[in-house]
Amino acid sequence: FLAEDTRHVIREAAKKSCCICYEMGATITCCEMSCHRTFHLPCAADGECVTQYFGAYRSFCWEHRPQQALQPHPSQDNTCSICLDSVEDKISYKTMGCPACQDARFHRPCIQRLALHAGTAFRCPRCLNQQPFMMEMLTMGIRLSKRPPSWQSDQEDRPSDQRHSRCDAPTCLCPRGREHLEADGPWQLWLCSSCAAEGTHQQCPSLGNSKYTWECNTC
Secondary structure, eight states: OHHHHHHHHHHHHHTOBOTTTOOBOOOEEOSSTTOOOEEOGGGTTTTTOEEOOSTTOOEEOTTTSOOOOOOOOTTOOSBOTTTOOBOOSSOOSSEEEOTTTSOOEEEHHHHHHHHHHHGGGOOOTTTOOOHHHHHHHHHTTOOOOOSOOHHHHHHHHSOGGGSOOSOOOSSOOOTTOTTOOOSSSTTOEEEOTTTSSOEEETTTTTOTTOOOOOOOSOO
16 A cells, blocks of 8 residues: 555656746645645755755745744844855845844855754854754754764864864964964964864954854865
8 A cells, every 4th residue: 555655646746847947746845735836855945945854844835934033133243153254134045043142144055064064063153052043943944963063073083193283274373373272362273163174273264252163165
């Protein structure tokens, strides 16, 4: 019976066109009861649709997807808390925010990449809130990993005396050079929060004493 049900689903999907690329074989239907839009999973991002990777794995078209209810913050400088490039001045599919601090903003691809790298340590890159932040990201279609952080694995596999120990910033500002490191202050070394294979002095990215994490250009 299961095989017959599967064949029936495949036959029905073959009759449905994707509302994004207009090709046939769309197997995903918007979970809104009154909506009949269908789409391919690879097309979802292009159509700004959301698929939730937990629970019932529900999917929504661009019209019925969940929306974040965040208030504008007066200190918001419209930069991504992860890549530090500019973001939109409002919350949207492409620009997301933290429900806890209401201040952090990030590009959807940036927070998705961080979620996969951070694994079980995934949290807001600004306020470090974890549980409400994680649930909000899941609801908004961010896929999480249940593995340990990728940088933790990298550091465990690497002998302690081989830990990366130089500044890789395009322009190193330290008067004593890239190899000079201090335990605290502007010449403390920050390792890339994703790969731990590159580092920068705290002062060199011109972030001052902020609590941002840092990612190298490769990540």
